Amino acid sequence: MVYYAGVDLGATNLRVVVADGDGTIVGSCRTGTPRGPTGIDVTEAVLTSLREACTAAGIRPEQVEAAGIGSIGPFDLAEGAVIDPSNLPNTIDRIPLTGPIEKLIGSEDVYLHNDTAAGVIGERFYSDRNPDDMVYITISTGIGAGVAVDGKVLSGWDGNAGEAGHYVVDPRGRMTCGCGHDGHWEAYCSGSNIPDYARLLADDDPTITTELPLEDPDFAAPDIFELAGEDELADHVIEQLAHWNTIGVTNVVHAFAPIIVSFGGAVALENEALVVDPIRERVPEMVMTNMPQITTTDLGDDVVVRGALASAMTGGTGDRRRLRS
Ligand SMILES: [Zn+2]
Numbered sequence: 001m002v003y004y005a006g007v008d009l010g011a012t013n014l015r016v017v018v019a020d021g022d023g024t025i026v027g028s029c030r031t032g033t034p035r036g037p038t039g040i041d042v043t044e045a046v047l048t049s050l051r052e053a054c055t056a057a058g059i060r061p062e063q064v065e066a067a068g069i070g071s072i073g074p075f076d077l078a079e080g081a082v083i084d085p086s087n088l089p090n091t092i093d094r095i096p097l098t099g100p101i102e103k104l105i106g107s108e109d110v111y112l113h114n115d116t117a118a119g120v121i122g123e124r125f126y127s128d129r130n131p132d133d134m135v136y137i138t139i140s141t142g143i144g145a146g147v148a149v150d151g152k153v154l155s156g157w158d159g160n161a162g163e164a165g166h167y168v169v170d171p172r173g174r175m176t177c178g179c180g181h182d183g184h185w186e187a188y189c190s191g192s193n194i195p196d197y198a199r200l201l202a203d204d205d206p207t208i209t210t211e212l213p214l215e216d217p218d219f220a221a222p223d224i225f226e227l228a229g230e231d232e233l234a235d236h237v238i239e240q241l242a243h244w245n246t247i248g249v250t251n252v253v254h255a256f257a258p259i260i261v262s263f264g265g266a267v268a269l270e271n272e273a274l275v276v277d278p279i280r281e282r283v284p285e286m287v288m289t290n291m292p293q294i295t296t297t298d299l300g301d302d303v304v305v306r307g308a309l310a311s312a313m314t315g316g317t318g319d320r321r322r323l324r325s
Contacts, residue, residue: 002324003057005050005064005105006309009033009071009097010115011087014045015305016053018064021324023313027057035088039081039095042088046097047104065324066109067101068311070118070304075159080112086178111316113146115304116162117153120146121318122307123262123297130320135258136297137164137249139275140265142178143186146307147256151319165190169247174200185248189241191267194221198237208233225271242278249279249294250286257289264297272296 002021008014010033018027029052034045054061076083080098098110113121120136123146127134132151138144143165147154154161165186166179173182175197188197199214210233213219227234249261268275280294297303307318314322 001063003059003064004309004312005053005067006305006307006312007046007050007067007069007071007097007101008115008118008305008308009042009046009069009082009095010304011072011085014049016046016049017305017309018053018057018059019309019313023309025309027053027055027059029053029056033088036091037089039092042082042092042095043097043100047100050101050104061104062106064105065107066111066312066315067105067107068111068113068118068121068308068313068316069097069101070113070115070308070311071097073114073159075112075114077112077155077157077159080110109312109315111308111311113153113155113308113311113316114144114159116144116146117155118146118304118307118311119264119297120148120262120307121153121311121314121316122299122303122309123260123264124148124318125310125314125320126299126306127260127262129259130318131259132319133256133258134260134262135162135252135256135292136262136264136303137252137268138265139189139191139245139263139267141192142190143248143265145252147258148318149256151317153317164248164252167248167251169244169251185244188244189248189267191221191265194224194237194241194267195219197240198224198233201237201240202233205236208236210234221267222270225274228274238274241275242282245275245279246282246286249283253283253287253292254289258292260295261292262295262297264299264303269296269300 145164175187177184177187
């Protein structure tokens, strides 16, 4: 019997699944991502979780033929490591992943992807059409895209291809992105930035009424979506988000010509009617090439770990023609 493993290393959670040759999950492990003190502690946690998932599956780690990893970045791809992850403490400068996992499972078939690339691999693999050209866009704490073009999952020489969240959507640059630059898509529309954008829009028009707790430090994006249809400012914010999201997605469509654009991430999945439906309606008005089908992932929170597993099963591609068993 052949086995595969998928690893999702996020800033908050660490998940591992082990599956048999058919892709049926037979063991899993979920834990919090350690906050250090060093990157090696994170590596150790990944290896421990992988061992535990194997134990749950009733197998030894050496029986795993290939593993895929969907991880927070950025990466040193040549070394198979995460370097200076922005969402973990500064003491974590380097998290070796590929080498230690290769050693544990006794196989060199270990594929490292950023989380959105793992997302597109999973969406491609589990899609009925298994399309060669597809984009997965996550709208959550940040915004990112995983891109498959001509059957190839784009990575770029440094692993940074598809950083769609940092597309400039607003040349006026009224919002500053977490990356330090102005006018980026994510600075307006990601879950962590929507509250500040709402405050800016409230300042723009002092006559606009609102029940939103703009001054409350706990004010968060879900507060806005909850008041949709009931609050003037909430509706204005949602309308502006639709505007910037449409520009971002239009740029993605023109750059990569996907057949399917699939959305994931809490902001998109928990507010499909308010976030994804307006994109569906408006993108056709701005796109001059073929319109893709616009969907949401069925995999929910599992999209990265299932994508990592699909990567292991298909030589890092999500292409079902490349299934090994
Ligand atoms: Zn940015």
